[in-house]
Amino acid sequence: MKSVIDEGVKSPERFEYDPTVTREYCEKAIRYILKKIDENLEFFTYKFPAPASVNNVYPAIDNTDWTSSFWTGMLWLAFEVTREARYRKAAEIQLESYKERIESRRETNTHDLGFLYTLSCVAAYKLTGNEEAKTIALKAADTLMERYFEKAGIIQAWGDLNDPEQRGRMIIDCCMNLPLLYWAADITGERKYYDAAYSHAIQAAAYIIREDASSFHTYYMDIETGAPRYGKTHQGFSDQSCWTRGQAWGLYGFALGYVYNRDGEILALNKKVINYFINRLPKDYVAYWDLIFTEGNEEKDSSGTAIAACGMLEMAKHLPLTDPYKRIYENAALKIVKSLTDNYTSQSYPASNGVLLHAVYGKPQGAGVDECNIWGDYCYFEALVRLTRDWKLYW
Ligand code: GLY
Numbered sequence: 001m002k003s004v005i006d007e008g009v010k011s012p013e014r015f016e017y018d019p020t021v022t023r024e025y026c027e028k029a030i031r032y033i034l035k036k037i038d039e040n041l042e043f044f045t046y047k048f049p050a051p052a053s054v055n056n057v058y059p060a061i062d063n064t065d066w067t068s069s070f071w072t073g074m075l076w077l078a079f080e081v082t083r084e085a086r087y088r089k090a091a092e093i094q095l096e097s098y099k100e101r102i103e104s105r106r107e108t109n110t111h112d113l114g115f116l117y118t119l120s121c122v123a124a125y126k127l128t129g130n131e132e133a134k135t136i137a138l139k140a141a142d143t144l145m146e147r148y149f150e151k152a153g154i155i156q157a158w159g160d161l162n163d164p165e166q167r168g169r170m171i172i173d174c175c176m177n178l179p180l181l182y183w184a185a186d187i188t189g190e191r192k193y194y195d196a197a198y199s200h201a202i203q204a205a206a207y208i209i210r211e212d213a214s215s216f217h218t219y220y221m222d223i224e225t226g227a228p229r230y231g232k233t234h235q236g237f238s239d240q241s242c243w244t245r246g247q248a249w250g251l252y253g254f255a256l257g258y259v260y261n262r263d264g265e266i267l268a269l270n271k272k273v274i275n276y277f278i279n280r281l282p283k284d285y286v287a288y289w290d291l292i293f294t295e296g297n298e299e300k301d302s303s304g305t306a307i308a309a310c311g312m313l314e315m316a317k318h319l320p321l322t323d324p325y326k327r328i329y330e331n332a333a334l335k336i337v338k339s340l341t342d343n344y345t346s347q348s349y350p351a352s353n354g355v356l357l358h359a360v361y362g363k364p365q366g367a368g369v370d371e372c373n374i375w376g377d378y379c380y381f382e383a384l385v386r387l388t389r390d391w392k393l394y395w
Pocket of ligand 1: 173235245361
């Protein structure tokens, strides 16, 4: 593995244990999320929230985007926390649309089949033993495998496999789509899923992560020769900057990957990736939309920060008690959750149907800037569930 700089954590005193984030504090935050889910439940049973809100209100869309499952995942979390059948029922109604989507191959030209089918169907199978959900998720895993280019050892992120603009392009976010393949390998006993997922993780670690432990958003590989080509941003500030959400998907995805691949080298690299993120957290522990910014008037990305909190909590699980980063990552997650809870929820804007305000979907595209992002709501909820319960991964 190439040599990557470890910045360490530059101001560890910022990440001391915060005793105010008690169990009761987190339960109260969860009750607020449940209230928002209840307000939206009818509206979003046969429809889904759009990826980003408009004026802090999510429009309703069909199951067509890459983000549907964050809402379904919130329903599963709500069911786990409350055991109330109505959440399970709504999630189960939604499974039909995931089935139809994969069977008709509608909007399936994307690596985000991982997100889509993990938080919906894999979660259903793990929580309720739903065999049909398992079959649908395996079908999604097979469709995802079609995007794997053997020679380059990567999964192409977006678009048609013959589109010259997208050919051989992998993106950091894909680390979060790999658990679907690892899971499929476990369920079927077929190694090909594991091999593809693990190979992609190795290539992402080798090429998407830069020598300073930051990440490119996207990276082109030559699919004929397997050679690395060049990095390019899509949603970040520039090709050389580090897009906040990309770094967050990466650090969470590498930590989740360890559950399956037990690769100590990637785990060690992931500490450096996390440290890079932690060192760029501004005063209130909520990152700007690109890590090139650490102060000023740029927008924050509450969603990327919530993802990172989940990633740090997952990472901490895999570090021994003797490793000082274990506590630092747990405490950093607490600081983030506290800041999000105290200053970023829609309690300050009750007309919103979202949970977390102040996220950015795609600043260069002018999409969802300073809005709610549905994956942020999901990850904030997941982080709170992680902090209050012995939560078993959907991933
Ligand atoms: N995976 C795309 C995004 O985070 O916007």
